[in-house]
Amino acid sequence: MSITPIGGRPFDGSGRKITTATLRELKLHHEPITCLTAYDYASARLVDEAGIDMVLVGDSLAQTMLGYENTLSVTVDEMLHHVKAVHRGVRNALLIADMPYGSYQVDPKDAITNATRFVKEGGAEVVKIEGGEKRADLIRHIIDAEIPVAGHIGLTPQSVNVMCGYKVQGKNLSGIEQLMRDAVALDRAGVACLYLEGIPREVAAMITAEVGTPTIGIGAGPECDGQVLVFHDIVNLTFGPPAKFVRRYGDAAAVITQSVQAFRADVRSHQYPSDEESYHLPKDTKAALDTVMERKRALRR
């Protein structure tokens, strides 16, 4: 009997396939979990081959890839288009897909149908849902449909209009209490991991110590079980000032701009393409063509 791979590109035995069980093991052994977003085949391959544990097709693609103002407009079909591409690029990492705004808030049945699409059509292994204790029952239903769910609490971008902006959450005692209740409720509901976004370090540390599920922080300090950042943020492809928690590891914008400008300059100065970069006729065809052209020229004389 062969071992059937779980995940996108065929599992070739190199590296190890990360599953939701792996995340628990990593938490147990205090080994930091790594997660990055990816939205297309190329970035998915690069992230996966660099050994990142989890690839998140975040609804942040609304801004980074599609140029929307916030995450509210992106649809299930738009998300699926990207999830499928990422799935084709991922071999070892756990593939998580964000359920976009409107795909799970309206009707639990629709939520399960939409979650199922991410698994069946997109190849996602986990779906992510924003919101705390009010989502616990829904999360149980989705897990009952055999779909692992990641929770996401704190600064939840789909609630931007309710939060009146992107604001750090849990800065006062009632906020902290609510976040603790949210975390515990989602842990009890059985989430595969819990994303903590935009909350004070001290609160993220308390949640991480309290829950069995691995916490993955973004703007939530170093005590989380893992960290996630947006791919475009770490390589400077976001066209704006980065948030406080973003660390830039590279400047893809500079590399791309230089490359594009150099191409333009080469074309305009006839430096591109060179003879080496051109295709040539086979020798006998060239000789035959020369003969034909010579005859035509002779006739014209």
Ligand code: KIV
């Ligand atoms: O959409 C996204 O990129 C996310 C992460 C910031 C956690 O949800």
